[in-house]
Amino acid sequence: MDLYSTFFNVPVLLASLPQLLSGLLVTLQIGITSIICGLIGGLFLAVTRLYAPVFVCAIVRLYIDIFRSIPLLVLLIVVYYALPFVGIRLSPFLSAVAALTLVSSAYTAEIFRAGIEAIPHGQFEASAALGLSNRHTMMDVILPQAIRIVIPPLTNNCINVMKDTALASVVAMPDLLKQATQAQALSANPTPLIGAALIYLILLWPMVVVVARLEKRYSKGKR
Amino acid sequence: MSALITISNLKKAYGSFTVLHGIDLDIAQGEVVCVIGPSGSGKSTLIRCINHLEAFDADSEITVDGIAVKPGRALAKVRAEVGMVFQSFNLFPHMTVLRNVMLAPMRVRHTKTSDAEKYARALLQRVGISEQADKYPGQLSGGQQQRVAIARALAMEPKVLLFDEPTSALDPEMVGEVLDVMKKLAGTGVTMVIVTHEMGFARQVADRVIFMDDGNIIEAGPPAQIFDQPVEARTKSFLHAVLDH
Ligand SMILES: Nc1ncnc2c1ncn2[C@@H]1O[C@H](COP(=O)(O)OP(=O)(O)OP(=O)(O)O)[C@@H](O)[C@H]1O
Ligand SMILES: [Mg+2]
Numbered sequence: 001m002d003l004y005s006t007f008f009n010v011p012v013l014l015a016s017l018p019q020l021l022s023g024l025l026v027t028l029q030i031g032i033t034s035i036i037c038g039l040i041g042g043l044f045l046a047v048t049r050l051y052a053p054v055f056v057c058a059i060v061r062l063y064i065d066i067f068r069s070i071p072l073l074v075l076l077i078v079v080y081y082a083l084p085f086v087g088i089r090l091s092p093f094l095s096a097v098a099a100l101t102l103v104s105s106a107y108t109a110e111i112f113r114a115g116i117e118a119i120p121h122g123q124f125e126a127s128a129a130l131g132l133s134n135r136h137t138m139m140d141v142i143l144p145q146a147i148r149i150v151i152p153p154l155t156n157n158c159i160n161v162m163k164d165t166a167l168a169s170v171v172a173m174p175d176l177l178k179q180a181t182q183a184q185a186l187s188a189n190p191t192p193l194i195g196a197a198l199i200y201l202i203l204l205w206p207m208v209v210v211v212a213r214l215e216k217r218y219s220k221g222k223r
Numbered sequence: 224m225s226a227l228i229t230i231s232n233l234k235k236a237y238g239s240f241t242v243l244h245g246i247d248l249d250i251a252q253g254e255v256v257c258v259i260g261p262s263g264s265g266k267s268t269l270i271r272c273i274n275h276l277e278a279f280d281a282d283s284e285i286t287v288d289g290i291a292v293k294p295g296r297a298l299a300k301v302r303a304e305v306g307m308v309f310q311s312f313n314l315f316p317h318m319t320v321l322r323n324v325m326l327a328p329m330r331v332r333h334t335k336t337s338d339a340e341k342y343a344r345a346l347l348q349r350v351g352i353s354e355q356a357d358k359y360p361g362q363l364s365g366g367q368q369q370r371v372a373i374a375r376a377l378a379m380e381p382k383v384l385l386f387d388e389p390t391s392a393l394d395p396e397m398v399g400e401v402l403d404v405m406k407k408l409a410g411t412g413v414t415m416v417i418v419t420h421e422m423g424f425a426r427q428v429a430d431r432v433i434f435m436d437d438g439n440i441i442e443a444g445p446p447a448q449i450f451d452q453p454v455e456a457r458t459k460s461f462l463h464a465v466l467d468h
Pocket of ligand 2: 268
């Protein structure tokens with residue numbers, strides 16, 4: 001019984017719920033903004049890598065390798081606490097979005113590259129022989145086919161970005177986790193943390209299930 | 224009679240391995256040329272240079288309808304005038320047959336959708352697959368797919384059609400339907416360059432047969448001459464080998 005009132009204290013949970021929901025809103029804002037920026041950045045990097053001159057490609061590859069290697073928490077702290085020393089002062093929200101986008105772009109670029117490379121070379125040749133421009137080759141021929149291949153890993157990446165938004169709490173961003181820890185301190189009871197954990201679960205579990213379904217569908221169907 | 228395609232001193236190498244040793248070849252407007260030769264002799268490479276799917280040596284020169292074939296803006300013009308049909312069809316699998324044929328005119332020529340569709344349907348009729356217009360390539364037989372590929376190439380109203388072994392990936396019973404379409408095309412005045420192993424077809428349709436070996440043109444002439452009175456020993460032994468079985 002004591003355990004129950006410690007971890008699943010309903011009055012405490014109800015009292016902290018508005019705070020948790022406002023945290024959820026911030027988490028969603030950070031997550032969705034970073035996901036969209038990451039998708040655009042990643043697609044741009046992947047296509048650049050395909051068509052740009054060699055030295056630009058080398059820079060893109062360097063970017064991708066760096067941001068896939070650096071721990072997100074370290075990057076976030078560098079962006080928020082170190083950049084002000086060179087005069088770049090970003091708000092907690094922008095710091096979180098910047099760090100998440102930088103990393104997500106790198107992963108997304110790799111996902112798109114793999115998807116584009118999976119398209120048979122004959123599709124590029126047929127497009128070229130018809131006189132299609134690079135842009136039309138991508139938009140009309142390659143990407144619509146690659147999208148089937150990249151949707152499962154992209155969804156997976158979205159899940160990771162959503163999870164990683166929790167790191168924003170270290171730069172004083174009032175996201176779901178931060179709100180939960182504050183509510184916990186206030187009520188001297190860990191129930192808000194459990195509540196936050198449940199909200200993360202409710203948010204991400206469906207996406208995990210969707211990825212599993214997509215992976216199954218695309219692995220057996222279509223070429 | 225001025226040439227539609229001029230190829231002079233065409234050289235191409237992969238590293239230290241030379242595939243084409245300075246080919247000279249002029250092809251007239253409306254001419255049907257069949258290229259034959261053993262595997263690895265450079266036949267595909269030769270025709271793929273004509274629309275610059277393969278890059279070639281800087282001191283080589285190819286022109287199509289007076290336009291130099293080289294990377295840059297003019298290449299789009301060349302490619303709009305040169306259609307290509309591949310051994311493995313290379314249709315766009317995510318589009319219907321009709322969209323496959325409509326795509327290039329709409330994107331390259333900015334043809335109106337309704338006009339592109341009308342022309343695409345007419346072309347599909349011409350290659351004998353108008354009933355399949357709304358299917359996807361994967362639902363068609365190989366012979367049907369290759370005929371769609373021919374219609375797709377024709378949609379740009381090219382002056383030149385290049386064929387790289389268009390029937391080699393087909394089941395034997397479907398070879399005939401594709402060759403029939405090509406025979407009809409040969410009578411329409413479009414210039415055709417065809418890499419093929421179908422000697423009967425080459426004899427019947429070609430204005431000129433070119434025999435290649437080791438990256439060189441060994442012998443060229445009217446089909447009767449090449450098939451019945453070859454001069455070069457290599458031509459003789461090649462024909463002997465392929466016509467024997
Ligand atoms: N990407 C490449 N890298 C290295 N060598 C190549 C490459 N592509 C072709 N070759 C070589 O160039 C030579 C000519 O090839 P090509 O495809 O033009 O021959 P082909 O006459 O069309 O033969 P086939 O009848 O088998 O199609 C071959 O020896 C081939 O191995
Ligand atoms: Mg070949």
